[in-house]
Amino acid sequence: MIERVYLDHNATTTTRPSVVSAMAEAMRATGNPSSIHAEGRAKRKLIEDARRRVAALVGADPACVTFTSGGTEASNLALSPTIRDARDPRPVTRLLVSAVEHPAVAVGARFERSAIGTIPVDGDGVIDLAALEAAFGRHAAERPDERALLALMFANNETGVIQPVAEAAEIAKRHGGLVHVDAVQAAGKVPVDISALGADFMAIAAHKFGGPAGVGALIRASEALYVESPVIRGGGQEKGWRGGTENAPGVVGMGVAAEEALAGLGAFAGLAADRDALEAGLRRICEVTVFGEAASRLPNTSCFSAHGVAADRAMIALDLAGIAVSAGSACSSGKMKASPVLDAMGVDHDLSVGMLRISFGWSSKAGDGERFLEAFARVAGARPDPAASAA
Known part of the structure; x- marks a missing residue:
């Protein structure tokens, strides 16, 4: 299993x-x-x-x-x-x-x-x-x-x-x-x-x-x-x-x-390194837009759209690969539509509907990000980049 x-x-x-x-x-x-x-x-x-x-x-x-x-x-x-x-x-x-x-x-x-x-x-x-x-x-x-x-x-x-x-x-x-x-x-x-x-x-x-x-x-x-x-x-x-x-x-x-x-606030702050490594790995796989990247963010959260990758297809494929992610707020689950948050930010509709959210937590383990990148590379139709796992 x-x-x-x-x-x-x-x-x-x-x-x-x-x-x-x-x-x-x-x-x-x-x-x-x-x-x-x-x-x-x-x-x-x-x-x-x-x-x-x-x-x-x-x-x-x-x-x-x-x-x-x-x-x-x-x-x-x-x-x-x-x-x-x-x-x-x-x-x-x-x-x-x-x-x-x-x-x-x-x-x-x-x-x-x-x-x-x-x-x-x-x-x-x-x-x-x-x-x-x-x-x-x-x-x-x-x-x-x-x-x-x-x-x-x-x-x-x-x-x-x-x-x-x-x-x-x-x-x-x-x-x-x-x-x-x-x-x-x-x-x-x-x-x-x-x-x-x-x-x-x-x-x-x-x-x-x-x-x-x-x-x-x-x-x-x-x-x-x-x-x-x-x-x-x-x-x-x-x-x-x-x-x-x-x-x-x-x-x-x-x-x-x-x-x-x-x-545990100090340890939680360390999740920013995992988030940054994940975003760097994503960019090795395909073209990605990270939303809110220039602003101060929670250390555990990455919200992005991979160009040409449909969010609903990605979520299903990732779930089958054993990885749970979100397409935004859980309070809007089941609604594959543009995020009002991204709309308010002026994000293009095609990018907005492709949004995925990765959020680490206090119980996240070393290697969780690498597992995600390996699976996402298959979803995006790209070969996993060894450098992404090494990041």
Whole structure:
């Protein structure tokens, strides 16, 4: 049987063994974390220990961490015109999003379509800061008694391009705005600090850094920030931000994964060498365009189009060869069409529909890149170049 090579870690990464063990132990523990008896208090302690670990991953106050079902729910919770700030009574009536946001953010969640403005990006997928300045300036001039909210991802899920979040946040704050950062693809891969970024809200998801799927968190920079209308209402759990009994095993797993990911950031940075070697090898095989190459990128991600190679055919052939890759966002799986992200970057349609994404992860092994290159050379109709494997 062929040993498979998994190169789709941006979709979901391998669950860490320690996470599985910790979750199993938490599942064996009886007690509702809202109960005041000993069993309930023990379960509550597990959740609060995990909250501290998750907060440490992004430099936040544990009191400002709200556990959710994932990054999508976290962003839906934050992207609401019912956001309130105890330090500024003005309502939030406008949402500004970059043209390359994940669908969970691009649709605007609980904002009306008419209240959403899109900020363009350049050819590498980096937000146009001058256009952002102009948009905030217009809103501040036309509606001085109202605030705007910027939703900007830290790193793109398809291209891996890292956005100038701190610079964008400075613009927003100068005009009295708020900032929500989708850090789902960044947390656990590169250093993330909510205060240094100037973010007010941040969304992360456990399964992107070795935790379980179905668990995430919305993180606030200050307890002065709140929403008047939570997405899920119930018994007041999570300080009223999200009703319902907490998923204690999932939360525990997220906490363990967060702690390990934070400790492993240095090793993860080393994946940039594997990515660069893979891209060099691709260029020895055929003509390739790497998207976002001139921008700062996540160390594990390569998004490219091999000229003349159809993405759907390549994915099927690679899968049969035992190699898992992606044609973009897993949230758009099964849809072989041009990527909205690449469209926003002005990429030619013929290149866009041929896009493939390779993403290494914490569990990637030496030789994974070489296995991919050998298989891809066959897909592209070229002979494997020994120099590519030696790179």
